[in-house]
Amino acid sequence: xxxxxxxxxxxxxxxxxxxxxxxxxxxxxxxxxxxxxxxxxxxxxxxxxxxxxxxxxxxxxxxxxxxxxxxxxxxxxxxxxxxxxxxxxxxxxxxxxxxxxxxxxxxxxxxxxxxxxxxxxxxxxxxxxxxxxxxxxxxxxxxxxxxxxxxxxxxxxxxxxxxxxxxxxxxxxxxxxxxxxxxxxxxxxxxxxxxxxxxxxxxxxxxxxxxxxxxxxxxxxxxxxxxxxxxxxxxxxxxx
Amino acid sequence: xxxxxxxxxxxxxxxxxxxxxxxxxxxxxxxxxxxxxxxxxxxxxxxxxxxxxxxxxxxxxxxxxxxxxx
Numbered sequence: 679x680x681x682x683x684x685x686x687x688x689x690x691x692x693x694x695x696x697x698x699x700x701x702x703x704x705x706x707x708x709x710x711x712x713x714x715x716x717x718x719x720x721x722x723x724x725x726x727x728x729x730x731x732x733x734x735x736x737x738x739x740x741x742x743x744x745x746x747x748x749x750x751x752x753x754x755x756x757x758x759x760x761x762x763x764x765x766x767x768x769x770x771x772x773x774x775x776x777x778x779x780x781x782x783x784x785x786x787x788x789x790x791x792x793x794x795x796x797x798x799x800x801x802x803x804x805x806x807x808x809x810x811x812x813x814x815x816x817x818x819x820x821x822x823x824x825x826x827x828x829x830x831x832x833x834x835x836x837x838x839x840x841x842x843x844x845x846x847x848x849x850x851x852x853x854x855x856x857x858x859x860x861x862x863x864x865x866x867x868x869x870x871x872x873x874x875x876x877x878x879x880x881x882x883x884x885x886x887x888x889x890x891x892x893x894x895x896x897x898x899x900x901x902x903x904x905x906x907x908x909x910x911x912x913x914x915x916x917x918x
Numbered sequence: 919x920x921x922x923x924x925x926x927x928x929x930x931x932x933x934x935x936x937x938x939x940x941x942x943x944x945x946x947x948x949x950x951x952x953x954x955x956x957x958x959x960x961x962x963x964x965x966x967x968x969x970x971x972x973x974x975x976x977x978x979x980x981x982x983x984x985x986x987x988x
Contacts, residue, residue, distance in 0.1 A: 749951075753944070753947055754933060756943065756947065756969070757933040757934065757940060757943060758932055758933055760939075760943060760969070760973060761932070761933065761934075761935050763973060764935065764939075764973065764976060764977055764980075765935075767973070767977040768977060768980060768981060768984075771977075771981060773980070773981045773984055773985070774984070807924075811928050811929075814928075814929060814932070815932060818932065872969075876965070876966060876969060879947055879950075880950070880954065880962055880965065883950065883951045883954045883955065884954060884955060885954045885958065885959060885961070885962055886958075886959065887959070887962065888959060897966060900966050900967075900970055901969075901970060901973070903970075904970035904971070904973050904974055905973065905977075907974055908973060908974040908977040908978060911974065911978050912977065912978055912981040
């Protein structure tokens with residue numbers, strides 16, 4: 679039960695972050711150039727993602743042995759999670775700027791204003807690219823937190839619910855969702871993904887974790903403590 | 919074609935930001951695999967500690983680099 683809830687929650691949080699970024703791009707294009715092209719681009723991107731998931735999902739599940747899948751997905755997840763966590767540490771320590779959806783939105787709008795005389799398919803391609811690339815991250819997070827076992831349907835549900843919630847919120851407010859605490863979410867998801875990556879990779883190596891799935895909680899604590907230590911060391915006056 | 923190349927670069931960028939850090943992580947995972955097959959569960963503690971340590975090390979190194987560049 680806890681494993682399913684964990685898969686749902688992790689997929690929901692990770693997908694919410696990525697969906698917010700995709701929505702920011704679609705809103706910026708739609709409000710600047712009209713809705714037809716970006717909505718068509720969004721639909722095309724979602725279709726391409728669905729084809730990718732169905733095709734590669736079948737191929738992977740039927741052809742790759744479970745231990746190899748765990749090791750591969752775990753290692754990729756570890757790289758993915760550590761990259762997020764690394765950036766989150768630098769943001770928390772004030773070394774790099776916080777990601778700001780308002781400013782990303784304004785930047786996209788400015789770019790589009792300079793291109794109003796060109797063809798409308800610019801809006802299509804921009805929305806397609808944004809939704810496809812952010813969607814790929816959603817797909818990866820869902821597959822990773824769902825793993826190869828019983829958690830996958832719950833992770834898929836978490837990812838889909840997040841996408842729907844963010845899309846509805848976008849339709850209602852028609853502005854970038856700047857109030858979504860994106861950096862905090864990314865920090866939390868970074869810790870979760872790194873922990874899950876370590877868990878899966880080690881299982882793929884043939885290790886058995888003490889207390890099985892509960893060990894993930896210990897990994898979360900370990901990586902959180904390490905990240906706070908990094909933030910503390912970076913903030914020390916001697917380094918400034 | 920340009921879109922596909924850009925998409926490929928973006929996908930690679932999901933996993934790799936710094937090639938040295940990525941190599942170190944992969945090295946730790948490979949060493950962990952070797953150690954787990956011989957020592958079992960105790961090797962997991964060392965694996966987690968090494969992964970956590972590289973996070974601290976590389977974050978600190980990048981902070982130093984960026985501050986020096988400013």
